[in-house]
Amino acid sequence: MRPRGTVLEPPVYPLELSRVDLAPYREGNTGIDHVHSFDSGVPGPHVMVNALTHGNELCGMVVVRRLLDAGIRPRAGRLTLAFANVAAYDRFAHDALQWRFVDRDFNRLWSDALLAQDHASVEARRAHALAPVLRTVDRLLDLHSTWHAVLPFFVLSRLPRVRRWADHLALPARQLLLPAFRHEGFHMIDYGAFADPHADAIGLIAECGQHFAGASARTAWQVTIRFLQACGSIDDGDAGRLGLEPVETRPIERYEIVQPVIAATDALRLTCSYAGFVVFPAGGVAAYDGQAPVLAPFDGAVVLAPRPDPRAGQQAFAWGRRVAD
Ligand SMILES: [Zn+2]
Missing domain, CATH: 3.40.630.10 (Zn peptidases)
Structure with missing residues (x-):
């Protein structure tokens, strides 16, 4: 049974950009x-x-x-x-x-x-x-x-x-x-x-x-x-x-995809931000697929590419890892 309040519902995103005729x-x-x-x-x-x-x-x-x-x-x-x-x-x-x-x-x-x-x-x-x-x-x-x-x-x-x-x-x-x-x-x-x-x-x-x-x-x-x-x-x-702005330089972070996570239900929800790049220890619970926890398969597993509204059989997100070079 999933602990109460552990998953985040996907946010709703307002339309802030205008769709103009091209x-x-x-x-x-x-x-x-x-x-x-x-x-x-x-x-x-x-x-x-x-x-x-x-x-x-x-x-x-x-x-x-x-x-x-x-x-x-x-x-x-x-x-x-x-x-x-x-x-x-x-x-x-x-x-x-x-x-x-x-x-x-x-x-x-x-x-x-x-x-x-x-x-x-x-x-x-x-x-x-x-x-x-x-x-x-x-x-x-x-x-x-x-x-x-x-x-x-x-x-x-x-x-x-x-x-x-x-x-x-x-x-x-x-x-x-x-x-x-x-x-x-x-x-x-x-x-x-x-x-x-x-x-x-x-x-x-x-x-x-x-x-x-x-x-x-x-x-x-x-x-x-x-x-x-x-x-x-x-x-x-x-x-x-043209408005070039200085940006805060931050270290380069390289990632690679390791394996897809296929939803078993129509109700897979992350426990972490949908902004992605969240790192989990091995066995950490990144999501619940219905009532079943989705566990990080290895230490340092990173949630990448969360998809909108994944249905059973579809990819919900991918496990990735940080690569040194
Ligand atoms: Zn695209």
Whole structure:
């Protein structure tokens, strides 16, 4: 029997960000809807800031709109600003989880083999349209958010050069390393040169906080300014004018996922904050699945990626661990 008062009900998250019509941004200058690209004429990397890989993740949309509205142009190289899955975003409803995508997850289909099998789904058609641009990108920042108000973190591959970039940016300081084996499919940051150990392309996902929170958009903005500055797309003066704020430096924390926790009931509730990154000793009770305690399987087990409203048979969260390097 579960001790009374030991679990936390998932918080309700108010909609603090406006869902605006992106039709004024549809016609870019690339021939691809909702993709805008600016070439400085000066040698430098092709940098891309991407929003709305998932249709209900609003912070990236706020950032890319703000960059376009500010008329930002790169001082070196090329800068591409994109809203990826506008079809899903256009169906967005605050209380509906499903508009993460229309037909399939846009962030699980990024391999040429997978794309060759699908010319029909909304997301694959969009990926086919974006792929020629993506193949020329040297530095990709893909802006995301989470259902729960999880503390901000980068998601990245294990390639040393990518880890060095995330370390250098240092905001967010938490990093989640992708597993070597992708059982769910391939992310945009897994595509082509981003995953090639011999290339020098950098792809980073920034998870900036809760989908609907104003704080997520502020975090995404600071991460983006730092990224553009590190890429040389903007200089220090530009960054200051764009509102770069000093952040409290904190040590880099790297995590990896060890195993998923599959709910046995429709009533799995955490005993700890849904903000994630909570550490448990072996045998610590992290959740109750109905009446059954969910125990930490090893010392230092970390609650990662709590999912919204998990049902029996679905992943509720993942056990992870801190990794030294
Ligand atoms: Zn996402």
